[in-house]
Amino acid sequence: MALLDIQEITVRFGGHTALSNVSLAAEPGEITGLIGPNGAGKTTLFNVVSGLQQPGEGQVLIDGTDVTRLRPSRRARLGLARTFQRLEMFTMLSVRENIRVAADIHKGWARTKVDPAAQVDQILERVGLSELADLRVTKLSTGQGRLVELGRALACEPKVLLLDEPASGQDESETERFAALLRELAAEGLAVVLVEHDVPLVMRECHRINVLDFGKLIASGTPDEIQSNAEVLEAYLGSPAATP
Amino acid sequence: METFLVYTFIGLTTAAIYAVIASGLVLTYTTTGVFNFAHGAIGMLAAFAYWQMHEAWHWPTLVAVLVDLLVLGPLLGLFLERVIMRGLGGTSEATKLVVSISLLVAMIGLANVLWNPDVGRTVYPFFNGRKIRLGPTALSYHQLITIIVAILVALGLRLLLTRSRLGVTMRAVVDDPALTQLNGAHPTRVAQFSWAIGCSLAALGGVLVVSSTVLNASGLALLIVNAYAAAIFGRLRSLPLTFVGAIILGLADGYLRGYLPQNDYLTALPLAAPAILLFIVLLAMPNRRLRTHVRTREYFPAPTVRGAVLFCIVVLLGGLMMATTMSTIDLPTYSQLFAIGxxxxxxxxxxxxxxxxxxxxxxxxxxxxxxxxxxxxxxxxxxxxxxxxxxxxxxxxxxxxxxxxxxxxxxxxxxxxxxxxxxxxxxxPDFDVGPIHLGSTTVVPHIMHFSTFSLGSVxxxxxxxxxxxxxxxxxxxxxxxxxxxxxxxxxxxxxxxxxxxxxxxxxxxxxxxxxxxxxxxxxxxxxxxxxxxxxxxxxxxxxxxxxxxxxxxxxxxxxxxxxxxxxxxxxxxxxxxxxxxxxxxxxxxxxxxxxxxxxxxxxxxxxxxxxxxxxxPSGAAPQIATGFIALREDLPVIVSMLCLMVVTWAGRLINLYPNWPMLIALFVIFVGAVAIASRRRLVARGIARAAVTGAAAADVEEVPLEWVGVTVPWTPELLAKTEQVLGLGSVTYEAVGAATIRRGGAS
Incomplete structure (x- = not known):
């Protein structure tokens, strides 16, 4: 069964329909891509899933539990974690402390016996921030900031991980390293959902891809299916694909 | 019926004043994002100015009112915008709040300096309180004028915001200042204009309210705070709702004064009523969304253990010194600093x-x-x-x-x-509560005696x-x-x-x-x-x-x-x-x-x-602290400083000298310690830097060339390497002004 199940979500802002009847699912051990032009509703969908935005209609299920009416913190405790497209770092704190905050909160509700300090060291190593650990986060580049956010999310030991444009602001080698980490996480059984503008990255790494356009899900399938989908090409290029 | 009408008119008059004041507040808040806590104080100053012109200098009523509203109010608004409010962009809510609260405090202080608070002053209502009959009751001209003025203000603001070019720009600035600027508007000019109008409206409220109350600076500044509840009723955005709020507030005030039973428990309630209404209105606000990151300029690093301990020792020592050297007359005053602290x-x-x-x-x-x-x-x-x-x-x-x-x-x-x-x-007064039973469960088992200040002092x-x-x-x-x-x-x-x-x-x-x-x-x-x-x-x-x-x-x-x-x-x-x-x-x-x-x-x-x-915006502490960081890190200097201070103190205790020399000596010791620590720090850093430079020269290969001059100092080797990489050939450098590098020679 899908770890994350989004069913027929509709969101309206005044007269504007940001999401219309969108359904998609994320399976454990897979990277699920979510792409679409700017303003297609990708971040809104993430906000609906994490509970920052109430949908007009539809349900969100995490591991079989209906969480549509739950507060964001409750959803997190069911194993959901996310990063933000506009960085939401804790600017008064260092890199290490940023991740430590999340680790401490997680330890508080999960009642684990893990030593949070050791856990944080491990995560710093994993996302490649060990050398910058004691810098204040405002000194980091955007790409490094994204790693901090990823580290914080991992500190909550999630089952479902939502990543909102994690590779934007990263250079080529950072992206490469990041992709390897993504594969590792999926291999460990996480359900990763990836919103990303770097289409080659998405095509390379994702098992399944969903395409949003103007709030509607216009395609869903394997990378190969998506690449040959006429509607997707139209959404991205603005005109019907010319047939040779 | 007659009393009902009387209290209705009283209520409506209060409502009119609240509406005028609150609309000014809403106007400045929506166009500039600053909630002006001093709005009431501006009205207060205007009321005093009106007293000065009309009662003290015997200017005609109309002239005094017009000077107040059309000259003093707008000028104060322009002044505030230019000198204070413009610099508040990008600061936290707390900072903005403190600036406007400070303004409130300063204005109360100013009023007390200009107009001696111990002198009683009265302002008479317009037309000396003459009344006109209106059915079974009478209405004073002052009340009538107040109500009419409020209606005119409502109509005027509506016309301004919907029909005039400036008004439309003001509304646009609220939505997106940057975008309106691109469209050729001047957000600054709009801000100036709304501060001018806002202050003028506050002044109008002050002039209208002053005849029905005592001319007292803090009382008046806070009476006007009551009008804030009306502004919140309009969620600080909607002017029509603000007027509705003002009417509810004014009528509630009128009827409470008229019909509330008179006893020790309830007499003071009307004074607190606007605050209670404000609280209720605030609770009815819709749920806000969770806050996401807002960039602010403040930064508060954590204290080091050493710094905190040192601070505690110094404060303890200071407290002990004061306790042993101050006169018993001064001590009670100065020990309050720690309670307030x-x-x-x-x-x-x-x-x-x-x-x-x-x-x-x-x-x-x-x-x-x-x-x-x-x-x-x-x-x-x-x-x-x-x-x-x-x-x-x-x-x-x-x-x-x-x-x-x-x-x-x-x-x-x-x-x-x-x-x-x-x-x-x-x-x-003291009161008893209990026992209280809710159904079969006992909420409060015994009689509980409550007492605050027992109608005076405890x-x-x-x-x-x-x-x-x-x-x-x-x-x-x-x-x-x-x-x-x-x-x-x-x-x-x-x-x-x-x-x-x-x-x-x-x-x-x-x-x-x-x-x-x-x-x-x-x-x-x-x-x-x-x-x-x-x-x-x-x-x-x-x-x-x-x-x-x-x-x-x-x-x-x-x-x-x-x-x-x-x-x-x-x-x-x-x-x-x-x-x-x-x-x-x-x-x-x-x-x-x-x-x-x-x-x-x-x-x-x-x-x-x-x-x-x-x-x-980060406050004074970090600036004061930078001077002391050197001291904090320097244990020998700290210890010597503390020892010297204790010796000085001991000298005072055995009556070698009075307090003044001790104070001066302590001050000199402290300043000296800071200076010595800073000097020692500089020297230590110089040694550290030399070590770093040596290390850098050793692994020239390691340094990315873009960082040369930033993380490591320029050296002839690095310079040569840079030139080689950039293919510049032979280049000469000379320092020009702020280290400008000019290219010269043949390439």
Whole structure:
């Protein structure tokens, strides 16, 4: 069964329909891509899933539990974690402390016996921030900031991980390293959902891809299916694909 | 029926005044984003100016009114916009709030300097209060004019905002200042215009209200605060709803005055009614969205253990010195600095760490003092414990409904609570509650006797600790110092703890914290309760120092300078607590003893300091601290400094010299220590730098060439390498002005 199940979500802002009847699912051990032009509703969908935005209609299920009416913190405790497209770092704190905050909160509700300090060291190593650990986060580049956010999310030991444009602001080698980490996480059984503008990255790494356009899900399938989908090409290029 | 009409007209007149004032407030808030706490004070100044022109100089009514509204009001608005408000972009809500609260305090101070508060002044209503018959009742011309003016203001603002080009631009600026600028508008000009109109409206309200009340600076400035409830009714956006709110508020006021039964319990209720309504309206606000990251200029690093310990030692030493050298006449005044300091410290976790705002800390302190008075009879130290517990619970109870609010709304809700306490609850006679049964469950089992200030003042006895009665001024000073140091250590500990990091995280992004599974409500509740409890302890201590406590010590206005000084001192630093205590309760009394007339200018000065915050939003503490960092790191110098200070102090104790030479000597020792430590630091750094340079030369290969001159100094080898990589050939460099590098020679 899908770890994350989004069913027929509709969101309206005044007269504007940001999401219309969108359904998609994320399976454990897979990277699920979510792409679409700017303003297609990708971040809104993430906000609906994490509970920052109430949908007009539809349900969100995490591991079989209906969480549509739950507060964001409750959803997190069911194993959901996310990063933000506009960085939401804790600017008064260092890199290490940023991740430590999340680790401490997680330890508080999960009642684990893990030593949070050791856990944080491990995560710093994993996302490649060990050398910058004691810098204040405002000194980091955007790409490094994204790693901090990823580290914080991992500190909550999630089952479902939502990543909102994690590779934007990263250079080529950072992206490469990041992709390897993504594969590792999926291999460990996480359900990763990836919103990303770097289409080659998405095509390379994702098992399944969903395409949003103007709030509607216009395609869903394997990378190969998506690449040959006429509607997707139209959404991205603005005109019907010319047939040779 | 006739009385009903009379009270209706009274109510409508009040409503008209509230509407005029509130619409000015809404106008400036929507176009500039600054909620002007001093709006009422502007009306107050205008009322005084009107008195001056009309009653003192005998100018005709119309001339005085027109000069007030068309010249003084707009000029003040332009001045405020240019000098103060324009610099507030990109600062936190707390900073903006402090600047406008400081303005309020400074304006009250200014009014008291210009118009001696001990002289009674009366302003007569227009047409000397003549009335016209209206059916069964009579209406004064003044009332009629007031109501008509409010209607004209409503129509005028509507026309301005919907029909005029300027008005439309004003509405556009609200939505997106940058975009309107691209379309050729001038946001600055719009801001100037709305400040001018806003101040003019405040002035109008002041002129209309003044004949029905006493001309008293703080009273008038706060009476007008009542109008804020109307503005909140319109969610600080909608002018029509603001007018509706004003009518509800005005009528409620009129009918409460007319029909409320007269007894000791209810007499003061109408005074608190606007505050209660404000609180209710705020609670009805829709749920806000979780806060996401807002970029602010403030930065509060954690204190080092060493720095905190050093600070504690110095404060303890200072307290002991004061306790042993000051006269018993001065000691009671100066020991209050630590009580006020604890109340100020209680704001640090709340405002500095968690980014919440509370304007009712001094009210919690008042509750603490009351607990101390009633429980701490005969010096029972249990009074402190009860004060802490009761204030913690009350703090949580206030926070529970108020926590949905943020920023300015939270500030107003806590202000409303403070006014509710000081206008009503603190003036209640003793009363009994209980036993209460709800169905079959007993909620309150026994009769409970409640008592606040028992209609006057209550006596707080001094504490007995371990059988020793802390009654002499010296002992009181030592107790105050020790309690302050304990609270200081607690706040430092919180900042370095898990809880403190969590508060700082929440300050930046509630949304992110929620996605880690943090219980936001619980966290905010606990910081509010903790901070109220600490304020309660401070209040209890303050009570034992004052011995006879009156409610006006704990009123809303008295609490504003404490809040201000904490933010000025740097709300995220525990040292801001000492800063607030020292500046309010040591520096000001000291200055007053040196310069007799200083007391008169005290409020203006305090306000001025707060207004200056707009320029340095992190407060004064970091600037003061940079001077001391060198000292903190230098153990030998610290130890020698402390030893010298103790010796100086000992000299005073065996009466080698009086206080003044000791003070001067201590000052010289301190300044000397800072200077020596800074010098030693420079030298040490020079050695360190030399070592780094050597290392850099060793692995030239390692340094990315873009960083040369930034992370490592220029060397001829690196220069040659750069030239080679860039293919520049032979290049000569010469220093021009600020290290400009000019290319010369043949290439």
């Amino acid at each position: 604890i109340i100020a410290l209680s704001l640090v976790p709340l405002v500095g760490f968690a980014g919440q705002i509370s304007l009712c800390q001094l009210s919690f302190a008042g509750i603490g003092a009351v607990c101390m008075a009633h429980v701490g009879i005969n010096g029972n130290p249990l009074g402190f414990v009860v004060a802490i517990l009761v204030c913690g619970v009350v703090g949580a109870l206030v926070a529970l409904p108020a926590l949905r609010l943020q920023g300015i709304y939270l500030a107003l809700a806590t202000a409303a609570f403070a006014v509710f306490l000081d206008q009503w609850v603190f003036h209640l 006596n707080v006895s001094t504490v007995k600790l371990f059988g020793y009665n802390v009654i002499t001024p010296t002992a009181q000073m030592v107790l105050a110092t020790v309690l302050f140091v304990i609270c200081f250590a607690i706040v430092c500990f919180i900042r370095r703890s898990r809880f403190g990091r969590r508060l700082l995280a929440m300050r930046d992004s509630e949304a992110a914290c929620a996605t880690f599974g943090l219980d936001l409500l619980g966290t905010r509740l606990s910081v509010f309760a903790m901070s109220a409890a600490m304020a309660g302890l401070g209040g209890a201590l303050y009570g034992t120092q004052l011995t006879a406590v009156t409610p006006d010590r704990f009123n809303f206005v008295a609490g504003l300078p404490i809040f201000m000084m904490v933010v000025v001192g740097g709300a995220g630093f525990a040292s801001a607590g000492l800063f607030a205590g020292v500046s309010l309760n040591a520096l000001l009394p000291f200055m007053t003893t040196v310069f007799n007339s200083f007391g008169k200018y005290q409020l203006i000065l305090t306000g001025g300091v707060g207004i200056g915050l707009g320029r340095e």
